[in-house]
Amino acid sequence: MTDSSGNAACNPTLSSLTTDANGKFSCVLNSGESAPFLIVATDNSGNYAPMVSLATTTPSAGTTSTANVTPITTVMASQAGLSATSGGSALTPSVVSNFEAVVTNVATQLAPIAASLGISNYNPLTTPITAASASQTGNPADAILDVVVVSTDQSSNASVFNLIDGSNSMPIPVAGPSTSNPPTVPAPTVAISEFGQLSALNSNLASALNACFSGTTASARITGANTNLPSTQGGTAWTSLGSTCQTFGNLLSSANGSVPTYMHNGYLAAQHFYGLLNSSSMDVTNGISAKFLAASVMQMLPANNSGTGIAIYDRAVLNLVYTDATGNPGNFITLATYINGQWYVTGNQQSVDIAIRTKLRMVTELNPSPLNGTFSRYQTGLVFSINTQGPGSINSGQPLTAAVVTGPGLPNGGISLIAPDSTNEPGQIYMDIATSITSTTNSGRCGNTGTNNSFECPNYWFTRTNGLTGTNATTLHANPTGPVWDQSASAQSDSLLVAKGATYTFNLYYGGSNTATVTIKKTLLSDLIPATSGISQQWNTLGSNSNNLMSPTGSLTGTLQQATVDWIQNPLATQVSGVNMSVLANGSYGLAQSVPKGSLSIVYNPSVLSGANQTISALAAGSNGSARGLLIALRTLDSSQRDMVYVFDK
Structure with a gap:
């Protein structure tokens, strides 16, 4: 909590600036301090983005005042031009005036919901919140944070309000300081x-x-x-x-x-x-x-x-x-x-272990001149997790062999997936994308044509950028051909349809039949982050052993039985949850090694994971060389997936 000169506003001895179990903090002002104050709440685990607020009035001596720090105050600060990195010096009179105008407008926008909860004179900045916790039930002001979701509209890149039950037909733009007659957020369909x-x-x-x-x-x-x-x-x-x-x-x-x-x-x-x-x-x-x-x-x-x-x-x-x-x-x-x-x-009462999640990937190509022309990029899409060995994988004695998924943003005929190839994917339990549900091991899986086949492809990608930095990171590149990439001329438009609350239908096929036996609907639980927003996300970096592992001049270029993978944890990024490495010369991956929470390294051994004789592929450039890939998955708390891929293509 800083003042407009950038100085700490709170007395460190008398204040409690770490939130308690109920989300509360307290600040006893240093002598002579006066508003405005910039408040930034950070999550030391990196799993949640910093939240921002602004205290615009100074309580008189011996009294207290409330300044909430929530997703709603954060978007209000953003509408006034403030962020977690702004610093107190950004609190100019015009910025503070803009923030106060936004507070008034947003209070108007949320008034219908506040009224339905019995709150009069609701103010998103100062109305006291009793947060739900293990020791207490949340109050009506806390319920507003459950009902109203702040997100970014992909088509306009504007901040919007949505209802948690998806009952608003269109996102409601968050009012700015000069918005006249701001649109209100209706009460949800679900009884308040x-x-x-x-x-x-x-x-x-x-x-x-x-x-x-x-x-x-x-x-x-x-x-x-x-x-x-x-x-x-x-x-x-x-x-x-x-x-x-x-x-x-x-x-x-x-x-x-x-x-x-x-x-x-x-x-x-x-x-x-x-x-x-x-x-x-x-x-x-x-x-x-x-x-x-x-x-x-x-x-x-x-x-x-x-x-x-x-x-x-x-x-x-x-x-x-x-x-x-x-x-x-x-x-x-x-x-x-x-x-x-x-x-x-109750659980979701569904009988088969399947899931759909959004995915953001950062790809770093380490070969400056790869023969296949690949390049560093951000890419975004969906991952389909269909467990062929879990509950519901046997129906009337027949194994689960294929699936077709339909829904917003996907091709009209849906996405076809087939059971893993036990020979080339030992130990794999999840399906691969294919050209059709009748695709065979050497034709159609992952877009294979019968030569130099690749495997382990549950991801469907919508868009990718030209690079990782500068304008290349915010400019889209044409998609390659194949069933794992959106092939329509409107791939970016397709990705705009993929949003939290969207429903997808999984038609499941057993025993090689061409008739679906089971149909299950799944709801997407997180928004799709655009590829062009990858540059604004927080990422971890490789450690010294991983850099050696992925270097053509390093000491670990040969085929390996196992390798130590390490990384440097960015305090603002999420922790690592899993590691994969390539086991075939074309860069196809083996099974994932889970990573204990808080770890900074792991030993990756593909044979131990798969139960088969697998080795980490060698690293060598040229037409007779071998590609090596390293995939580091990040731990998220919103059901989405995020990972970093480092590749040295031959």
Whole structure:
């Protein structure tokens, strides 16, 4: 918190500038300080972008005033020309006046929702917020932050408001300082009264999880388990929970006969949450236990009167965010359903382990003159995760062999995917994109033509940039041919259709049949970040061993059984979650090695991961050379995927 001269405004001894468990901070002003003050809240884990606010009045001696710091105050500051890096010197009289005008306009925009929640004279900057946490239920001002989502409209690059249930037909532009008659944000389709009850459930979940993990180890949390269930039936499940976890277990089951048994992507509660409760990284360490925040609402799904199952009820996608005992962040996503006037944790009630996510990738080409003409770039798209060995992968005795996905931004005929090739993709469980569901190993998979085949291609890409820096990073490059790239003349327009809340249909085929047996609809839970915005994102960098590993003049250019991959953590970027390396001379990747939270290096051994005799490809330029690739996946908390790819193409 800084004043207009750029000096720290708060007395460090008397202030508490680290937020507490309920999101509160306090600042006792240094003697002689006067508003305006720039407030920047940062997340030390790098998983959330900094939030910004502005205190425009100075409380009189002995009194207090409120200055909220939220996504709404952040966008208001942006509309006035302020950001997390502006500094106090940016607080000129005109900027402060613009900010105050924006506050007034945004208060007008949100007035209908505030009124529906019983808030009079709502001010997004100063109306006190009681945040939902493990120890308290959020107040109506906190509910506004659940109902209203701030995002960027891809077509205009303008800041907009959307409703969490997607019921607004068009994004509502956030008012600027000179906006006259700003458009208001309507109340959502989902009854506003449900949000208060949902806040209570979210607090109860956090409280139950904190009790479960407080001072415990995995053996105390899970006291009995069935380890004999095959992966096609969901895998290992707990059979009994320790005393501290009983309340959490009860929240996942209901004695109410109208509430379905918990299931999420084919996993029962005892399977879906088994890995979380059984994780040693969640064990108490040096007296410190893992901590859960109150679940946040990622998306509200309004009831569909013509739907089936839980689709006839209002549903909420919940994000359970936590820090483990060493302070590293993580999250867990599930779903709650509003049945007969009460919220229950039900999971999505879908029987197959499938997912769709947005993806942003940074590609760094290390060969200055590759024969294939590839180049460094940002690229953005969707990733389809269809588990051919998980629950729902066997139907009437027949294996899951193919899928077709349709939805916004995709070709009219959809995207075809086929089961992995066990010979060339040992251990792989997820499907690859192909030209059709009848594609064979050597024809159609990943766009293969029968020679120099590539593998492991679950990603569908919309756009890519000319480069990573300067105008090249904000200029789009034509797409290559093949089924994994948008081939339409309007690829950029297609990408604009891909947005949070969009629905995609998965038609699943079993036993090689050309007739779909199962159909499942999935909702996208995050917006697609444009490729041209990759330059504004935070990324990590390679460590010394990784640089040596990817250098043609380094000491590790030959075929390798294993290699140590390291990286330098950017404090503003998210942590690394996984590592892949190429195992074929054309650069195709092996299986991913998961990375423990907070780690800065990992040993990658493809044979151990796949159970087959695989080696890391050699690195050599020229027509008879060999390509090497290194993929570093980043940990995100919003269901999206983000990764960094370093390649030396021959």
